[in-house]
Amino acid sequence: MKMKHKNPKTFEIPDNPDFCPVMTYKEFQNRRPPQLSKMTPLFYMKINHNKKKDSEYWLKDQPLSEHKLFKIMKNMAETADFPGKKTNMSARKATCTRFLHALVTPITIMQLSDHKNIHSVNNYAVASHEMQNKV
Structure with a gap:
């Protein structure tokens, strides 16, 4: 059986920019270094903790490890007190x-x-x- 690929949709919330997924994504996209602008997957890159104060880029040109993703999930579950x-x-x-x-x-x-x-x-x-x- 052939599987159909679904493209999820996200809609802008212009009345509330703090909770608008479109505005959040655009901000995230602008904070990636230029060499990462076309990289996919977009959200699995390491945070640049050693960035200079005046640097506008938040991410490194390096993917997150599987171990780090597991750690993030564990931390979220503990914070939510699951x-x-x-x-x-x-x-x-x-x-x-x-x-x-x-x-x-x-x-x-x-x-x-x-x-x-x-x-x-x-x-x-x-x-x-x-x-x-x-x-």
């Missing part, structure tokens, strides 16, 4: 499980989560507490 151990994959698992509980089809979940195999999505099919109580 119970239990949280990883990048636990966020994916929780999202897929909630989709299944909301009766979203596994094919649709595959398209959204970029799973390559429907059996991987079915591994998340665990009955919710509500479903268990009804049974």
